[in-house]
Amino acid sequence: MFHPRRTLRALLPPLAAGLALTALPAQSATAASTLTNGGFETDGSGAATPSGWSEYGDTAASFSESGGRGGGHRLSHWSSSAYEVETYQRLTGLANGSYRLTAWVRSGGGQNAAHLALRNCGGAEQRTDLPVSAGGWIRIVVPVRVTNNQCTVSVTSDANAGNWINVDDLTFAPGTSGLSVKGADISSLPKSEAKGGIYRSASGATGDAVAILRSAGMNYARLKVWVNPADGYNDKARVLALAKRVKAQGMKLLIDFHYSDSWADPGKQTKPAAWAGHGYGQLKADVYRHTHDVLGALKAQGTTADMVQVGNEINGGMLWNEGSTENWSQLAGLLNAGYDAVKAVSPSTVAALHLAEGGDLEGTRWWFDNAVSHGVRFDAIGLSYYGYWHGTLHDFQTTLDDAATRYGKPVFVAETAYPFRLDSEDALENIIDLEGELVPGYPATPAGQTRWMNDVASIVEAVPNGRGLGVFSWEATWTARTGNGWDPADPSSGNGWENQALFGYDDRALPATAWFRHR
Numbered sequence: 366m367f368h369p370r371r372t373l374r375a376l377l378p379p380l381a382a383g384l385a386l387t388a389l390p391a392q393s394a395t396a397a398s399t400l401t402n403g404g405f406e407t408d409g410s411g412a413a414t415p416s417g418w419s420e421y422g423d424t425a426a427s428f429s430e431s432g433g434r435g436g437g438h439r440l441s442h443w444s445s446s447a448y449e450v451e452t453y454q455r456l457t458g459l460a461n462g463s464y465r466l467t468a469w470v471r472s473g474g475g476q477n478a479a480h481l482a483l484r485n486c487g488g489a490e491q492r493t494d495l496p497v498s499a500g501g502w503i504r505i506v507v508p509v510r511v512t513n514n515q516c517t518v519s520v521t522s523d524a525n526a527g528n529w530i531n532v533d534d535l536t537f538a539p540g541t542s543g544l545s546v547k548g549a550d551i552s553s554l555p556k557s558e559a560k561g562g563i564y565r566s567a568s569g570a571t572g573d574a575v576a577i578l579r580s581a582g583m584n585y586a587r588l589k590v591w592v593n594p595a596d597g598y599n600d601k602a603r604v605l606a607l608a609k610r611v612k613a614q615g616m617k618l619l620i621d622f623h624y625s626d627s628w629a630d631p632g633k634q635t636k637p638a639a640w641a642g643h644g645y646g647q648l649k650a651d652v653y654r655h656t657h658d659v660l661g662a663l664k665a666q667g668t669t670a671d672m673v674q675v676g677n678e679i680n681g682g683m684l685w686n687e688g689s690t691e692n693w694s695q696l697a698g699l700l701n702a703g704y705d706a707v708k709a710v711s712p713s714t715v716a717a718l719h720l721a722e723g724g725d726l727e728g729t730r731w732w733f734d735n736a737v738s739h740g741v742r743f744d745a746i747g748l749s750y751y752g753y754w755h756g757t758l759h760d761f762q763t764t765l766d767d768a769a770t771r772y773g774k775p776v777f778v779a780e781t782a783y784p785f786r787l788d789s790e791d792a793l794e795n796i797i798d799l800e801g802e803l804v805p806g807y808p809a810t811p812a813g814q815t816r817w818m819n820d821v822a823s824i825v826e827a828v829p830n831g832r833g834l835g836v837f838s839w840e841a842t843w844t845a846r847t848g849n850g851w852d853p854a855d856p857s858s859g860n861g862w863e864n865q866a867l868f869g870y871d872d873r874a875l876p877a878t879a880w881f882r883h884r
């Protein structure tokens with residue numbers, strides 16, 4: 366665990382140190398139209414009040430010190446006792462318009478609140494919470510519309526004893542940000558409903574899960590397609606029916622082709638039984654025909670797919686063994702057959718490629734470098750990122766940003782989730798059920814789940830050049846219902862995921878559905 370070094374007190378004359386501890390209002394900085402000392406380098410080895418900035422509250426907890434991200438110094442909030450402090454700078458003489466604050470941050474977590482904000486800009490205050498990252502720096506952004514020629518940049522902590530944050534390299538410049546995709550995978554819903562699954566609003570009123578999620582702010586649904594599943598769910602007919610409900614709520618639609626009769630992921634990419642004896646040439650035709658058939662039927666009923674995944678978590682390829690990454694030329698042919706089918710049905714539909722391991726920079730580069738060199742066509746990149754498996758938030762941001770920049774494509778999180786509790790509602794042990802499996806700073810509570818979803822969304826929002834599309838929460842509706850387990854061939858199989866759904870064990874929409882209202 367990182368602890369900021371407290372070298373500051375020794376540098377101050379005793380009288381100045383005493384004054385800083387009395388929490389008198391600090392001297393107000395002279396307002397200007399550009400951010401002053403955003404890198405906290407002006408004061409050399411550190412200052413109780415960084416040049417250009419003002420402080421309010423427990424001002425001794427706000428100071429600059431050595432250990433910067435870009436330069437030698439940073440802003441820190443820390444105290445050995447509980448504290449509330451704001452470090453702020455007022456900008457005036459601004460041309461009205463859209464602006465974006467960008468900052469690099471770290472946090473040890475545990476605070477009641479720790480956020481960047483833009484306020485007094487003419488409209489509602491805009492905030493972004495600091496993700497918990499005790500090691501690597503994370504870039505976050507806050508957009509605002511200035512309408513009164515001024516704006517106050519604020520760094521605020523409401524913290525317990527020993528909590529800390531670091532902030533550095535702030536910039537305030539014209540720009541915008543926000544997410545176009547605030548989605549969830551709800552593939553499990555039809556079978557859940559058939560097995561008696563009930564869904565309630567946060568206040569307890571029974572309703573349609575699609576409508577409840579839409580009212581929470583969800584705007585995009587992800588539905589998987591299996592070719593000929595043992596239980597008949599997630600096939601073409603069921604997807605067509607659920608797509609009607611999604612579109613009727615005014616949401617967009619992502620269709621996720623597994624090209625299998627059951628789960629496809631990095632550990633298994635099993636050909637559908639109907640294609641089992643087919644070689645590469647026939648599989649190419651199978652992929653085109655199946656993709657075109659499902660998407661064409663969706664279009665014909667007035668529910669055209671807005672985005673399509675050609676394959677699911679295809680780190681090792683798909684349709685093994687012909688489409689394995691051991692044979693890139695064949696994998697490329699299969700992927701392009703899917704792409705061509707997507708565009709033949711609807712040229713405007715976004716064709717995405719989806720990998721797991723969202724914090725694996727080298728693996729993601731290796732895969733997409735090969736895809737590009739083999740002429741694979743795609744419009745967007747989707748990554749699964751589960752923080753308890755796929756590396757730190759810093760690793761995730763590094764990988765996501767690199768994918769967007771290196772390949773010049775928009776990026777999104779195709780899957781993420783987090784537990785709101787650890788115990789199981791059914792007989793099957795949950796996949797994540799131990800404290801030691803959790804991401805530091807994110808407890809398995811409704812608040813921890815909410816924070817995870819919002820912080821992942823904030824990292825996607827900060828992707829350079831506006832290339833961060835958004836996030837899909839994985840399996841929001843997969844609550845524990847007898848008969849709706851993980852194995853489509855085994856009605857007695859249980860659900861290891863109900864503690865990561867967006868509906869609780871009382872069937873009510875959880876607080877984490879608030880993440881759909883992220884910018």
